[in-house]
Amino acid sequence: MVDGAVFAARRRRLLELVGDQGAAILPAAPVEIRNNDVEHAFRQDSDLYYLTGFDEPSSVLVLTNAHEEHRSVLFVQPRDPAREIWDGPRLGTEGAVRELGVDAAFPIGELAERLPAYLEGVESVHYPVGEGHPFDTELYAAVRAARQRGRRSGRAFPTTFVAPLHGVHEMRLKKDEAELEAMRAAAAVTAEAHRRAMVVARPGMHEYEVQAEMDRIFRASGCERTAYDSIVGSGPNATILHYRSNRRLMEEGDLLLIDAGCELHYYASDVTRTFPVSGRFTEPQRVLYQLCLDSQLAAIEATKPGATLDTIHEAAARVIGAGLLELGLIQGTIDEVMEDQRYKDFFMHKTSHWLGMDVHDVGAYFADGSPRPLEAGMVLTIEPGIYVATDAEVDEKWRGIGIRIEDDILVTEAGNENLTSAIPKTIAEIESLMGERRAA
């Protein structure tokens, strides 16, 4: 678990980033109603959690440089023994100051009355504008009240919104030590689950049975949830990029594509492996699998400080493009294939996204209009794929084959570190692990 001092240091850094006349306001994630009085599972907003480690709903963090004694203020649900019988203990105002180290804490019901005073002297407010957050109305009312007070007192009032929370997202993009530890732990659990999937999967099982084995490992290892809905797609379902029903009965000769990763203490992992349900690749599967793997390895090799997600994608696409040409799945020269992106008929998504507290994590992909150069401490996925639709106009032997290989890669000063390298990935490794299974 992350030390309180780490959260306090992050709050101080964000305060520096927002400047003398800036404030950052971070509301808790909204509680979503599923039906009647039944709620969807609550997960705290990642930005708020990153700055506090606080996971209760109905709370708002205010960070401001305009108030010298109260630079960090948390509005929380007050203690309420009757409610706590239903929902469990709350930290309350005293607990928030004591446990989280904020300068002050007040009941959330006092926010409308107190927030305008904290906005006096503030010119710019960093806030997730435009996301339709239910807290918007209260914030705008407080800004209006602060403006009226400022007109009388002569103090500054908010005139600028900075959105999204640029400063905190820049901080989250480059992982600190505590985050890397959390991401390594999440990666280790996900690795165990993928290995387990390779050991249990066999013809005659449903996709969801494999999913259940992985979910058991996630939960039994302390993960609160998966980082996203697991994709467990066998046979032709492996060619459906966002397949999620996971209900098919798997057959001899199928490939099984599993894109699944746990979330552990608010950090995500995101891994895809593709393997033959029966334990041995057929010849066409072997050929396309090796091509996808070569592409992924080339992209990982290209991942280092100074590279960009575009140069990494180009490295992945060039290998796949050349391979598809050689196999006759596409036509032309390699220059034409790259120029027109002809590989997109079979590799239609990008190679990478940021990874962190959220699976598609925050952080700008561009700087000054150009893809931003990677720096040590950033974490991204490398996930090329090859998907041949069941009705593709190609030799029948390729049809219905879907493959993706995805790892979580930390950029280091020296190049990169693969956080999910413990999961079998070469054909030999996969067939060997699955062969042991058959022998068992």
Ligand code: GLY
């Ligand atoms: N699992 C979501 C993704 O790979 O982007």
Ligand code: MN
């Ligand atoms: Mn994925």
Ligand code: MN
């Ligand atoms: Mn991904």
